[in-house]
Amino acid sequence: MHLVQQILFIILAVTAIYLFSKKVIEMRRNILLGRDEDLNDNKGQRWKNMVLLALGQKKMFKRPTPAILHLFVYAGFIIINVEILEIFLDGALGMHRLFAPMLGGLYAFLIGFFEILAALVLIGCVIFLIRRNITKVKRLTMKELDGWPRNDANLILVTEVILMSLFLIMNTADQALQGQVGAEHYSTTDPFWITAHFKNIFSGLSVPALIAIERVCWWLHIIGVFAFLNYLPYSKHFHILLAFPNAYYSKLMPQGEMKNMPVIQNEVLYMMEPDKAPPTPTEPAEHKNFGAKDVTDLSWKNLLDAYSCTECGRCTSVCPANMTGKKLSPRKIMMDTRDRLEEVGNNINTNKEFKPDGKQLINDYITVEELRACTSCQACVEECPVMIDPLSIIIQLRRSLVMDDSNAPQEWNLMFGNIENNMAPWKFSSDDRDAWVNG
Amino acid sequence: MAEYAANGETPEVLFWVGCAGSFDQRAQKITRAFTQILDKVGIKFAILGKEEMCTGDPARRAGNEFLFQMMAYNNIATLNGYGIKKVVTICPHCFNIFKNEYPALGGNYEVMHHTTFLQQLINDGKVKLKDGGAFKGKKITYHDSCYLGRGNGIYEAPREVLQAFDTELIEMKRCRSNGMCCGAGGAQMFKEEEPGATRINFERAEQALETGATIIAANCPFCTTMLTDGVKNKEKEDSVKVMDIAEMVAMSI
Numbered sequence: 001m002h003l004v005q006q007i008l009f010i011i012l013a014v015t016a017i018y019l020f021s022k023k024v025i026e027m028r029r030n031i032l033l034g035r036d037e038d039l040n041d042n043k044g045q046r047w048k049n050m051v052l053l054a055l056g057q058k059k060m061f062k063r064p065t066p067a068i069l070h071l072f073v074y075a076g077f078i079i080i081n082v083e084i085l086e087i088f089l090d091g092a093l094g095m096h097r098l099f100a101p102m103l104g105g106l107y108a109f110l111i112g113f114f115e116i117l118a119a120l121v122l123i124g125c126v127i128f129l130i131r132r133n134i135t136k137v138k139r140l141t142m143k144e145l146d147g148w149p150r151n152d153a154n155l156i157l158v159t160e161v162i163l164m165s166l167f168l169i170m171n172t173a174d175q176a177l178q179g180q181v182g183a184e185h186y187s188t189t190d191p192f193w194i195t196a197h198f199k200n201i202f203s204g205l206s207v208p209a210l211i212a213i214e215r216v217c218w219w220l221h222i223i224g225v226f227a228f229l230n231y232l233p234y235s236k237h238f239h240i241l242l243a244f245p246n247a248y249y250s251k252l253m254p255q256g257e258m259k260n261m262p263v264i265q266n267e268v269l270y271m272m273e274p275d276k277a278p279p280t281p282t283e284p285a286e287h288k289n290f291g292a293k294d295v296t297d298l299s300w301k302n303l304l305d306a307y308s309c310t311e312c313g314r315c316t317s318v319c320p321a322n323m324t325g326k327k328l329s330p331r332k333i334m335m336d337t338r339d340r341l342e343e344v345g346n347n348i349n350t351n352k353e354f355k356p357d358g359k360q361l362i363n364d365y366i367t368v369e370e371l372r373a374c375t376s377c378q379a380c381v382e383e384c385p386v387m388i389d390p391l392s393i394i395i396q397l398r399r400s401l402v403m404d405d406s407n408a409p410q411e412w413n414l415m416f417g418n419i420e421n422n423m424a425p426w427k428f429s430s431d432d433r434d435a436w437v438n439g
Numbered sequence: 440m441a442e443y444a445a446n447g448e449t450p451e452v453l454f455w456v457g458c459a460g461s462f463d464q465r466a467q468k469i470t471r472a473f474t475q476i477l478d479k480v481g482i483k484f485a486i487l488g489k490e491e492m493c494t495g496d497p498a499r500r501a502g503n504e505f506l507f508q509m510m511a512y513n514n515i516a517t518l519n520g521y522g523i524k525k526v527v528t529i530c531p532h533c534f535n536i537f538k539n540e541y542p543a544l545g546g547n548y549e550v551m552h553h554t555t556f557l558q559q560l561i562n563d564g565k566v567k568l569k570d571g572g573a574f575k576g577k578k579i580t581y582h583d584s585c586y587l588g589r590g591n592g593i594y595e596a597p598r599e600v601l602q603a604f605d606t607e608l609i610e611m612k613r614c615r616s617n618g619m620c621c622g623a624g625g626a627q628m629f630k631e632e633e634p635g636a637t638r639i640n641f642e643r644a645e646q647a648l649e650t651g652a653t654i655i656a657a658n659c660p661f662c663t664t665m666l667t668d669g670v671k672n673k674e675k676e677d678s679v680k681v682m683d684i685a686e687m688v689a690m691s692i
């Protein structure tokens with residue numbers, strides 16, 4: 001029986017890890033479809049950002065209630081993974097509570113600690129479910145989350161609740177089994193902090209029944225963990241991993257600064273000073289668009305951003321355009337970018353290379369109206385707990401609209417004309433620029 | 440500036456007026472207020488006058504990088520031609536461009552926003568505010584512009600200037616890094632807003648009015664215009680004034 005369990009476990013583990021790695025490699029390939037961008041400067045600051053913002057969740061604490069609940073779930077999730085290590089080794093080696101004899105009294109202490117974390121995760125997730133479905137916090141119930149994103153969020157929370165419950169029931173059954181005849185396999189430990197108090201609920205049950213409960217919980221728990229692992233990359237919950245690289249590679253320059261476009265800088269330079277132009281103009285080889293029309297025109301960091309988005313909507317909740325009823329929502333910009341990137345990725349999976357599908361990010365996902373509503377106020381950038389920059393994507397899409405498609409509202413075209421001819425965005429003569437002196 | 444150059448002199452600082460400060464009637468008042476202060480303190484400053492051009496900010500943020508690069512090229516050529524080292528401006532958009540975006544294009548200047556400049560003048564004792572000036576006992580709220588605040592992390596200098604008045608500063612719920620935009624940035628100033636439930640400047644002006652302040656202090660000519668319109672929309676223009684910090688200082692010296 002043990003051997004069968006052992007073999008089953010190994011098959012399960014290998015399959016789960018294989019599938020997960022495959023998907024992660026695929027996501028990496030998708031991210032690298034983006035334009036090159038060198039973000040390896042100032043490593044010290046980058047490490048600091050990663051520790052403070054990803055590990056320390058510094059930005060979360062602007063909103064204390066969700067921050068504390070999120071900290072429970074996050075800390076619990078990370079630390080309980082230490083216990084998963086034991087569960088994993090038990091499964092692979094056909095043992096039970098492998099570390100118990102080695103650690104002695106410390107073992108029960110650790111498991112007790114994990115149990116408390118599990119309980120906190122459970123409470124955190126239940127409150128999160130309430131916030132999403134009963135008290136309906138606005139940013140978590142907006143229309144743009146209808147369908148899959150909403151189900152995704154709830155599914156993950158429910159899964160966590162189930163996994164933590166299984167973990168606790170398993171430990172309770174284990175506590176009840178310890179020292180009983182016929183359960184010699186269950187090594188005796190000191191009482192676990194939480195479940196030791198509940199073991200009496202199983203008092204009437206026979207040893208085989210208890211073993212069955214313990215085993216079923218053990219198996220469901222580990223199957224759940226593997227399923228969760230493979231679900232992550234398809235879900236907004238992948239942020240638990242990507243928040244780290246995303247914080248590391250986040251923008252170090254002042255938020256107000258926009259990225260320069262050297263291609264155009266040079267073009268203007270050569271126009272003004274033709275003698276500086278290289279004899280044969282070097283065409284920017286691959287990417288012909290000035291701005292971005294599709295995900296592959298964006299930088300790889302924009303695409304990493306898209307995969308890192310937690311869909312929390314903090315950005316949208318502070319966006320002045322969104323607050324006043326405009327169609328623009330920075331969260332939707334990120335979700336659209338991710339959806340389109342996944343579509344392009346699947347296209348490549350099926351066809352070996354990208355086969356034009358007549359779609360692009362602008363228009364098919366993000367409308368011109370959304371793009372035009374942005375005031376470049378950077379509130380979304382400031383607010384994002386995982387250091388995403390939706391504004392960068394918006395600006396690149398705008399550049400494409402204006403420079404590749406000459407698609408600007410009439411008033412902007414007038415403004416451009418005025419700047420070009422009168423050196424000011426309004427129709428005033430530059431001769432009057434110092435007329436204020438006489439006012 | 441041309442005059443200084445002709446006489447072989449160098450001014451202490453170049454005052455970059457910006458398009459709003461030059462042409463917009465409301466903003467011209469800010470320009471004049473700031474130059475009054477400079478004159479009073481006896482600072483030798485120059486303006487580019489007719490040689491000044493739009494920095495290209497609205498073009499760049501609308502997506503027209505070509506036009507931005509052209510304006511940048513010309514402005515940097517003019518400034519470098521005069522050997523300008525120090526710039527002060529009353530517009531946070533110009534400030535941001537000078538501080539962050541011109542250096543990559545060969546324009547390196549020490550640039551200050553006028554609120555920081557004023558704060559330093561006050562700290563150095565060069566500007567002394569009259570005791571019990573025009574703002575004594577008045578309730579003031581302060582609107583952080585996006586490009587001074589979030590864009591460049593300058594939150595305290597303008598507040599320190601306001602604290603030098605004998606007044607009560609009441610913060611809006613959304614202030615500092617969480618401040619809300621007035622609606623003008625990203626070239627929105629130059630076009631109609633996209634369809635929505637209300638206007639951004641109406642919403643922001645309401646937030647400012649909720650504080651009960653009678654003065655809304657601003658640091659940007661565009662914010663000033665936007666918030667003034669927002670206050671008018673609530674028909675509060677008789678009791679509540681939107682003022683640039685420079686105008687407030689000019690009234691109190």
Ligand code: SF4
Pocket residue numbers: 315318319320321322328329330373374375376377378379380381390391394
């Ligand atoms: S920068 Fe644009 S998208 Fe971001 S919050 Fe401001 S208006 Fe919204």
Ligand code: SF4
Pocket residue numbers: 308309310311312313314315316330331334383384385386387388390
């Ligand atoms: S971009 Fe950031 S703030 Fe906005 S939904 Fe995604 S994770 Fe949340």
